[in-house]
Amino acid sequence: MDALFQFLLRMGDNTLVLGHRVSEWCGHSPILEEDIALANTALDMIGQTQLWLGLAGEVEGKGRSADDLAFLRDAWDFRNVLLVELPNGDFGQTMMRQFLFDAWNVTMLGRLMQSSDKRVADIAEKASKEAAYHVERSGDTVVGLGDGTEESHARMQAALDYLWPYVGEMFESDDVDAAMVEAGISPDPASLRGEFDELVGRVLAEATLTIPASPYAHKGGRTGYMHTEHLGHLLATMQWLQRAYPGAKW
Amino acid sequence: MAHPSTKQVWDWLDQVPDPEIPVISLVDLGIIRDVAWQGDHLDVTVTPTYSGCPATTQINEDILAGLASHGLTDVTLHRQLSPAWTTDWLSDKGKAALERFGIAPPAPKGTPERCPHCGGQNLEKTSQFGSTPCKALWRCTDCLEPFDYFKCI
Numbered sequence: 001m002d003a004l005f006q007f008l009l010r011m012g013d014n015t016l017v018l019g020h021r022v023s024e025w026c027g028h029s030p031i032l033e034e035d036i037a038l039a040n041t042a043l044d045m046i047g048q049t050q051l052w053l054g055l056a057g058e059v060e061g062k063g064r065s066a067d068d069l070a071f072l073r074d075a076w077d078f079r080n081v082l083l084v085e086l087p088n089g090d091f092g093q094t095m096m097r098q099f100l101f102d103a104w105n106v107t108m109l110g111r112l113m114q115s116s117d118k119r120v121a122d123i124a125e126k127a128s129k130e131a132a133y134h135v136e137r138s139g140d141t142v143v144g145l146g147d148g149t150e151e152s153h154a155r156m157q158a159a160l161d162y163l164w165p166y167v168g169e170m171f172e173s174d175d176v177d178a179a180m181v182e183a184g185i186s187p188d189p190a191s192l193r194g195e196f197d198e199l200v201g202r203v204l205a206e207a208t209l210t211i212p213a214s215p216y217a218h219k220g221g222r223t224g225y226m227h228t229e230h231l232g233h234l235l236a237t238m239q240w241l242q243r244a245y246p247g248a249k250w
Numbered sequence: 251m252a253h254p255s256t257k258q259v260w261d262w263l264d265q266v267p268d269p270e271i272p273v274i275s276l277v278d279l280g281i282i283r284d285v286a287w288q289g290d291h292l293d294v295t296v297t298p299t300y301s302g303c304p305a306t307t308q309i310n311e312d313i314l315a316g317l318a319s320h321g322l323t324d325v326t327l328h329r330q331l332s333p334a335w336t337t338d339w340l341s342d343k344g345k346a347a348l349e350r351f352g353i354a355p356p357a358p359k360g361t362p363e364r365c366p367h368c369g370g371q372n373l374e375k376t377s378q379f380g381s382t383p384c385k386a387l388w389r390c391t392d393c394l395e396p397f398d399y400f401k402c403i
């Protein structure tokens with residue numbers, strides 16, 4: 001069951017780390033409505049994290065709760081893709097990162113609703129409704145800013161150029177994925193690429209943005225081989241209270 | 251020992267207000283999925299609205315407190331994720347209460363039917379998210395008032 005545990009960590013760590021990143025905007029967004037929207041998006045992702053990591057702890061069978069997994073592991077035990085741990089940058093970069101992740105997440109959750117593991121299928125059913133709403137919003141924002149002013153267009157293109165090399169990792173496969181495919185629990189990530197490219201291609205074309213030609217992909221997050229330096233800084237903030245006051249509750 | 255009927259329990263639960271929108275009950279909201287007796291033990295099945303809804307813990311406490319006030323203390327709450335909550339489960343009573351409160355209820359076409367303040371039909375969306383994950387922000391261009399729309403999921 002270690003493969004299932006790893007798979008659930010990958011799902012839960014993606015939403016945990018991105019949810020935390022997005023929550024960093026709270027009180028700093030360009031306008032009030034965006035502030036509220038980002039905070040709500042972060043909440044949904046943290047909620048999904050509780051479901052994924054809650055199940056991960058159950059599957060692991062060592063009595064670890066979702067909170068234990070979130071707050072008491074260090075960077076090398078995280079299994080999120082590198083994309084979600086990258087810094088927020090400007091608002092445009094945050095929304096581009098959100099869109100690229102949402103497009104993958106909504107595709108993945110759609111497939112997971114057919115999972116042979118009912119617990120996984122149930123979480124996917126719940127989360128996919130939220131993900132559909134997220135991708136609609138982040139996609140609209142990418143179009144609005146991409147096909148906006150000269151300044152906003154330039155920033156969105158720069159964001160896409162910076163983030164695109166981190167997209168490929170979401171479609172990587174390894175032994176964990178092979179075991180999940182074998183058990184009918186999860187699809188091969190590579191098989192999501194067509195649907196993702198179709199959605200992302202359509203939105204980015206409408207946003208008048210150009211997808212970089214280089215196929216190079218940074219990786220190492222979902223396998224835990226090597227995260228970027230940014231994850232440690234994020235965890236230092238997120239985990240500070242549980243590290244300083246172990247077991248603190250309120 | 252005789253215990254109250256499930257109908258009676260549903261009526262009591264219908265008196266427990268939603269913590270964020272107290273004009274509707276948890277039953278109106280459609281999140282109470284089942285009430286069943288196992289001997290003298292009561293099982294209540296609850297589904298979350300949004301997975302990140304911060305009111306979830308509060309809702310569970312309110313259910314237990316509401317039932318305890320009628321003498322029911324041997325109660326277990328079960329979380330059910332599937333089928334996922336949908337705004338189709340809002341009761342008609344709840345929808346009417348929302349509108350009186352100034353929140354446009356979810357409408358089948360996915361956008362509010364009318365301004366909950368003046369009934370105007372000239373509406374525009376301000377933001378896809380409102381004060382809680384379940385609401386979006388809209389504005390009426392007839393009376394110029396902003397309002398929350400309880401969005402469809």
Ligand SMILES: [Zn+2]
Binds near residue numbers: 370391394
């Ligand atoms: Zn009006």
